[in-house]
Structures are given as C-alpha cells and as structure tokens.
Amino acid sequence: MSDNPAAPLRVALLGCGVVGTSVARLLTASAEDLAARVGRPLAIVGVAVRRLGRDRSETGLPAELFTTDAMDLVTRADIVIEVVGGIEPARSLILRAMEHGAAVVTANKALLAEDGPTLYAAAQRHGVDLYYEAAVAGAIPLLRPLRDSLAGDDVSQVLGIVNGTTNYVLDKMTTTGAGFAEAVQQAQALGYAEADPTADVEGFDAAAKAAILASLAFHTRVSSKDVHREGITEVTAADVAAAEAMGCVVKLLAICERAVDAAGVEGVSVRVHPAMVPRRHPLAGVGDAFNAVFVQAKAAGQLMFYGPGAGGDPTASAVLGDLVAVARHRVGGGLGARESAYADLPVLPMGESRTRYYVSLDVEDRPGVLAQIASVFAGHGVSIQQVRQECAGDGGPCSAQLVLVTHQARDADLSATVDDLIESDSVRGVLSVMRVEGE
Known part of the structure; x- marks a missing residue:
C-alpha cells in the first residue's frame, strides 16, 4: 500500500459475471461516497476475466483494465475482490494475494465450506483481512x-x-x-x-x-x-x-x-x-x-x-460492505475478527438429529392394520402424535392411505421404523417420508 495518505487504495476484481459486473458498476458509480466513508479513494486497477474482447461496457470501466493474467493482477492490489467462484483457481489466487499483503473480499461459499481453514490461516499468517459476507444469503447482513x-x-x-x-x-x-x-x-x-x-x-x-x-x-x-x-x-x-x-x-x-x-x-x-x-x-x-x-x-x-438472497446488485451490496470494512482497516489500522474454532465440537451424524416426521403409507384396509403399524413405531421408540386414514377403494377390501405424524424422534430410529414398515405384510408401500420443522 502506498505511504501517500491521499493515494487511492488499489482494488483488483477477479471475475466479471453477474456479480462482478454489479460490483464494478456500483463501485464506480458510488466512488465519491465510498471514498468519504473509507477515508481514501478506491481505484479498480484491473479486472481478471477468462476471455478478452467481450462487450463489458455495463461495468463503466475502460477496456484496458481487463486482463486474463489474474496471478499478476493480485500482486498489484491492496484489496482483492474474488467473485470467480469454484475451488480453483480461486484458492490459488486468494492465497497469492494474501502472500503479497492484499486483503481479500470473497463471495465464494464453495471454497470457504471446503477449505476455509487454509484461507483463515493464510490471512492470519500474512496479517490481512478475509471477509465473506456475500457468501451466504446475498444482501442480508447475517x-x-x-x-x-x-x-x-x-x-x-x-x-x-x-x-x-x-x-x-x-x-x-x-x-x-x-x-x-x-x-x-x-x-x-x-x-x-x-x-x-x-x-x-x-x-x-x-x-x-x-x-x-x-x-x-x-x-x-x-x-x-x-x-x-x-x-x-x-x-x-x-x-x-x-x-x-x-x-x-x-x-x-x-x-x-x-x-x-x-x-x-x-x-x-x-x-x-x-x-x-x-x-x-x-x-x-x-x-x-x-x-x-x-x-x-x-x-x-x-x-x-x-x-x-441472490442476484447481482444484492450480492454486490454485501461485497461493497466488506470492501469498505477492510479498506477502513487499511487506512486506520487494525484487522477484523479472525477464525474462531476454539469450541471444536464434534459434528454429530444425521442419525442423532431429532425432529418430527410425516409418514404416508399405502396399507390394506382391514382390522388390526393400524395396531400392527403402531407397534412397529413403538418398537423403535417413535411416538405417534397424529393419525389419519382414508379408504381408496370402492367397497370391500381396499387399499387405504394412512398418514402419521410423529412426536420428535431420532432420525436413526425413524429410518429403522420405515425399513420395518417396508417389510410389513400390512404395508403395500411407503408413499412419503418428510421431516416437520419449525415448531
């Protein structure tokens, strides 16, 4: 970063798709306001794209700022905005940017979810910010x-x-x-x-x-x-x-x-x-x-x-919010929050999760069927909250649809219940199983 307090902070943009185009356009249109909020101007020094020659006039940027050499571009910036997506080359570009002292703003949920600790460690090692508000829920501050x-x-x-x-x-x-x-x-x-x-x-x-x-x-x-x-x-x-x-x-x-x-x-x-x-x-x-x-x-x-939760402008809003935050740190000193993983809790298998369930069965319409099915549920410790039965035939023995809603149960117990129901002589077929949440 330049020692001149009036010099613009150099911003490199990686990617010029829907989100990247919105970022470039909004950053350019709001240049004066953003400079006032940061305390220094923000200047885009380059936009990395896969191919040159496309019409990118919507960004409001001159053609000479577009480049296919992303690896070089990230070494010339104070802040790198990554909206390429995917794992590679995004990961390598982010790590290279950090090695050269650039703060990083990214919307890359896939990379953060797959290899976030590597990025956090690199940011810590090089003393730079890593912000990613736009990675989840678009414009929503979450x-x-x-x-x-x-x-x-x-x-x-x-x-x-x-x-x-x-x-x-x-x-x-x-x-x-x-x-x-x-x-x-x-x-x-x-x-x-x-x-x-x-x-x-x-x-x-x-x-x-x-x-x-x-x-x-x-x-x-x-x-x-x-x-x-x-x-x-x-x-x-x-x-x-x-x-x-x-x-x-x-x-x-x-x-x-x-x-x-x-x-x-x-x-x-x-x-x-x-x-x-x-x-x-x-x-x-x-x-x-x-x-x-x-x-x-x-x-x-x-x-x-x-x-x-998505779209060019909403996602760009979150990107620019992060941009202002890291730019303020570059101007005034300090860094944002680092990774916090001190709790190190185990991630429990799905079988241990608990919720309510909706189960729809095609059953024979004869005496004793409901009791047999209820005993299957009880055998696995799954308590039934509601039952509804409707006959699907026209007189005489017929197929019936039996709908059951359970109290909270372990997913493993419900799965075992469904397996046994499939083998039951009273059940023609399991039509649907769906969890019930939000209560």
Missing part, C-alpha cells in the same frame, strides 16, 4: 452479526431458507400447482436458476452455506462434507398437497443446531433437507426467491434476518 454482534452470546440454533432458487421452485409448486420440472423452467427463465440447476435443487449450494453458518455460530470447524444433504428433486405434488392438508408448506431448510447424542455427547448437527413448515411459522411466508434465517441465542433470544 455473517457479521453471527461473528461480531453475537460474539458474547451462545447460539443454539440457526434455521433458515438460504437458497433462493429452491425457495422459488417450492413456492410456485405450492401457490400455482406447478410441477417440479415446470417450476424449475420458470426459475431458469427469470434468471433464478442456472441452465444446470443441480447445485441448487440437489442442495449443494445450501449445504455449503450451512457449513459456513455452523462454523461461525458454534466456533467449530464444519465443512461441506460434514453436512447431511438432501435436495428437492423428490418433492412431489402429493407432498405439497399433504403439507397443505396439515396446515404446512414445504421448504428446503438449512438447520444448524447444538445437540446431544444418545450417549450424552454434546456436538453440532448440520443438515439440509426439505421439510414441512407450519404456516404459522414466519419461514412459511417467505416466498419467491427470498431468503430468511432464524438465529436462536441464549441472551438475545430469537432473531430473524430476511431479504433477497
């Missing part, structure tokens, strides 16, 4: 409150909707009756979903975010491979209708919570899966591509964070 505002409190649970694409798809399936494939196509047409929506609909995106949230909330290193993950591709119109009948809606939830296993060992449970959420719960009303996250803390109680 990570910094967890890391800083709640640093003196004990967080017990983080529960929320952290993927806008899947929330849009499930919302349309609920409100319009659209099928899964049709809702995905609508999301793609609106730019909410990629041409290949796998990362979203299979839960990979939400799982990476859950790992970051759990790491911050519980002062424990949690990686994406520690997160139990289920997507929404198996959610059917029948599931949506069943949720409606129960006064619920289906949402893809990220759930991070302190828990105790069967042996009394305290740890953390981190999971992503579709769940039925009662309509009285605030998360049930989160529609379209919005995100919302509940945080339960010992002293603060229940907090809710809500807003747009």
Whole structure:
C-alpha cells in the first residue's frame, strides 16, 4: 500500500459475471461516497476475466483494465475482490494475494465450506483481512452479526431458507400447482436458476452455506462434507398437497443446531433437507426467491434476518460492505475478527438429529392394520402424535392411505421404523417420508 495518505487504495476484481459486473458498476458509480466513508479513494486497477474482447461496457470501466493474467493482477492490489467462484483457481489466487499483503473480499461459499481453514490461516499468517459476507444469503447482513454482534452470546440454533432458487421452485409448486420440472423452467427463465440447476435443487449450494453458518455460530470447524444433504428433486405434488392438508408448506431448510447424542455427547448437527413448515411459522411466508434465517441465542433470544438472497446488485451490496470494512482497516489500522474454532465440537451424524416426521403409507384396509403399524413405531421408540386414514377403494377390501405424524424422534430410529414398515405384510408401500420443522 502506498505511504501517500491521499493515494487511492488499489482494488483488483477477479471475475466479471453477474456479480462482478454489479460490483464494478456500483463501485464506480458510488466512488465519491465510498471514498468519504473509507477515508481514501478506491481505484479498480484491473479486472481478471477468462476471455478478452467481450462487450463489458455495463461495468463503466475502460477496456484496458481487463486482463486474463489474474496471478499478476493480485500482486498489484491492496484489496482483492474474488467473485470467480469454484475451488480453483480461486484458492490459488486468494492465497497469492494474501502472500503479497492484499486483503481479500470473497463471495465464494464453495471454497470457504471446503477449505476455509487454509484461507483463515493464510490471512492470519500474512496479517490481512478475509471477509465473506456475500457468501451466504446475498444482501442480508447475517455473517457479521453471527461473528461480531453475537460474539458474547451462545447460539443454539440457526434455521433458515438460504437458497433462493429452491425457495422459488417450492413456492410456485405450492401457490400455482406447478410441477417440479415446470417450476424449475420458470426459475431458469427469470434468471433464478442456472441452465444446470443441480447445485441448487440437489442442495449443494445450501449445504455449503450451512457449513459456513455452523462454523461461525458454534466456533467449530464444519465443512461441506460434514453436512447431511438432501435436495428437492423428490418433492412431489402429493407432498405439497399433504403439507397443505396439515396446515404446512414445504421448504428446503438449512438447520444448524447444538445437540446431544444418545450417549450424552454434546456436538453440532448440520443438515439440509426439505421439510414441512407450519404456516404459522414466519419461514412459511417467505416466498419467491427470498431468503430468511432464524438465529436462536441464549441472551438475545430469537432473531430473524430476511431479504433477497441472490442476484447481482444484492450480492454486490454485501461485497461493497466488506470492501469498505477492510479498506477502513487499511487506512486506520487494525484487522477484523479472525477464525474462531476454539469450541471444536464434534459434528454429530444425521442419525442423532431429532425432529418430527410425516409418514404416508399405502396399507390394506382391514382390522388390526393400524395396531400392527403402531407397534412397529413403538418398537423403535417413535411416538405417534397424529393419525389419519382414508379408504381408496370402492367397497370391500381396499387399499387405504394412512398418514402419521410423529412426536420428535431420532432420525436413526425413524429410518429403522420405515425399513420395518417396508417389510410389513400390512404395508403395500411407503408413499412419503418428510421431516416437520419449525415448531
């Protein structure tokens, strides 16, 4: 960094996709205000792209600032903004930037969830900042409150909707009756979903975010491979209708919570899966591509964070907030919070998580069936809260649909119950199993 207090801070931008374009445009348009907030001007000294020659006039930057030599660019900056995404070359570029004394602002959830400790260690070693508010929930201020505002409190649970694409798809399936494939196509047409929506609909995106949230909330290193993950591709119109009948809606939830296993060992449970959420719960009303996250803390109680969770400008807003924070540190001295992993709690297996369950069975309609099925549940210590049965035939022996909702139970016990039900002579088929959360 230049010793001249009037010299601009040099900013390198890695990536010029939807988010990168918004960052460049907003940074340029708000240059005077940002300089006043930081105490020094901020000047983009280069933008790393894969290919030159494309029309990037929307950024408001001259063509000569664009380069394909990202490795060189990061050595010429005081602050590097990484919005390339993915693991490599993003990781190598970030580490090289830190080696040359640059602070880093990134939106790279996948990299942080897979190899965050390497980045944190490098930032510590080189005495630079690593900020990543934009990695989770777009414009919503969420990570910094967890890391800083709640640093003196004990967080017990983080529960929320952290993927806008899947929330849009499930919302349309609920409100319009659209099928899964049709809702995905609508999301793609609106730019909410990629041409290949796998990362979203299979839960990979939400799982990476859950790992970051759990790491911050519980002062424990949690990686994406520690997160139990289920997507929404198996959610059917029948599931949506069943949720409606129960006064619920289906949402893809990220759930991070302190828990105790069967042996009394305290740890953390981190999971992503579709769940039925009662309509009285605030998360049930989160529609379209919005995100919302509940945080339960010992002293603060229940907090809710809500807003747009994706998109160029919302994500760029979070990036620029981090940019101002690290730039102020460059001007006035000091560093932001470092990694806090002192608790080092074990990540409990999915089988130890506890919640309620909705189970729909195709059963024979004859005397004694309900008693037999109830005994299967009881045999695994799973208590039934509600039962509803409807005959699907026209007189005489017929197939019936039996719907059961349990009290809280261990996931392993419920899985064992379902396995036994599949083998039962009274059960023609297990139609659906879904967790019920938010109560």
